[in-house]
Amino acid sequence: LVSTEEDKYGLYSNLLLKYFLAEGVVCGHDLFVASAKEHPDNILKELPAPLLDDTYGKDLGDEAAVKSEDFQDSMKIAWRYQSLPKIEASPTTYTKFGHYYDISKKMSPELYQSVKWHSFYLHEELSSEPEMQAWNMNSGYARLLQSIQRIISQEGFDGSDPQKKQRNVLRIGIQSLGSILWGDDVCCSDAPEDPHSLTKFLYVLRGLLRKSLSACIITVPAHLIQNKAIMERVTNLSDMVVGLESFIGSERETNPLYKDYHGLVHVHQIPRLNSLICDVSDTKDLAFRLKRKLFTIERLHLPPDLSDTVSRASKQDLAGSAKLLSSGCGAVAIGKRHLDF
């Protein structure tokens, strides 16, 4: 169960959701799309088109070849660093996991209609079926669970049908869980009417996922949820939690540190399944960037400091240096560190 904490305007988290679903289409998995905000048909129409392997691979290959030529020259000043491996900011040719997509183009209808997909649009469901048992939970969530469970058992994802030779995977994508559109007021008030609905839903969803061959990604508007205790519980109930923080409208947009990127990726939790250890990567500072055709997640690296000021404002210092400047401490922008000269 992958939980994505949405960024402020939901732009990038929706993009991640679409990538997840598009990968499912290309791999031939079945899809289940649930939303209360827009009709799942529309979501499917907006999936990015997959790139044919050879063109993208060739572009990457060219880039990598050019880069490696440059670095053949030995370093003259920083010669101590020569022996360290070259840091790859983004995975290039050595990782070929999954497929690549071109977000400027939409996926062709024939492609996504070739897989079996199920949709759940809350407003249609609420109006069509009569009242079902509520289980002490928000009715929108309860219906969604019933719908997912019905699909899982009908289509045999839980191994209940021994006749079925070919086992397939179900990819579930749920948009904006916890938002007011689902009928849950966790995002509106500090003391919501039923604070346990969302967590109960996640627990049952987790049970359904463990029991069947399915993978699920949900996006949660974490920045709107007032009661932080609920977010902590959501984190504990999910296997993997990724937070997206976009720079739109925040002070970081103009910070030269982040000029190449559109936002930060915070990996709050990674799954530790079937083993004592988990696979933690070397670095935890990741940022994302939305190019015209591609959405990339890279290691956050500082751009070279070519400005006139001696020190560089990092994220902690931003507030500190603004305070110092306003109190008239002189012409030089002084950071909080006393070792600056």
Added chain:
Amino acid sequence: QGKFTLLRDTRTDGSFLVHHFLSFYLRAGCKVCFVALLQSFSHYSIVAQKLGVNLAAAKEQGQLVFLEGLKSCLDLLFGEEEQPGQPSPLQFLSRSPRELRALFDFVRVSLTPCARDSWKGPVLLVDDLSVLLSLGAAPVSVLDFIHYCRASVCCQLQGNVVVLVHSNEDSEDEENELVVNSLCHHSDLILWAEGLATGFCKDVHGQIKIIKRLSLRQAAEQDLVQIYQYKIQDRNVTFFARGLSAAVL
């Protein structure tokens, strides 16, 4: 015998302690009732295999009573009507009295020794208690449940109880903090796994504080606190004194 151990984790995942205790007590020949609320049976089974214990066999022989919370919840919500003699242990999810009495009855029945049993002392293992709060149980109900379990398992049956809870330093989850603090006061032994305050490190995964609450049983005694750092590997966990990790030496 008759001890209550609290496993606590902050900023990190303390489930390796649960795996350890599970395999430890099974190897010692105790009868274990494992209330596994967060993960599936196969997850524990695979890790236990790496630690040298076969959970499926233990279950067959009756040494292990495994309550798989996720599966039980699905059976409750999507299954057929329950039989009158076997109430679901997690029925507080869908019924209104938000009490954990059914869960306690399950525990009591599974650990009460019957004539054929030749196992050594009973053990109750819970992973993890904080999930019960997420599922709608009131903090007082959770504390009552633990109290009843202690009374029956520790005092009556002279067994041990091991419980895992999550906590955070600046947590806003007041219900959880209430439960954790209350349990800390009543525990004989607290194993507190914390992530390093300085952030993530590849060679030292965290630090563990072992608090032996001698003050609980005898008025004049002081609690004994020991602190080690640890690194988790595929098949075991290595502990070392603070600052003496293998990477540094």
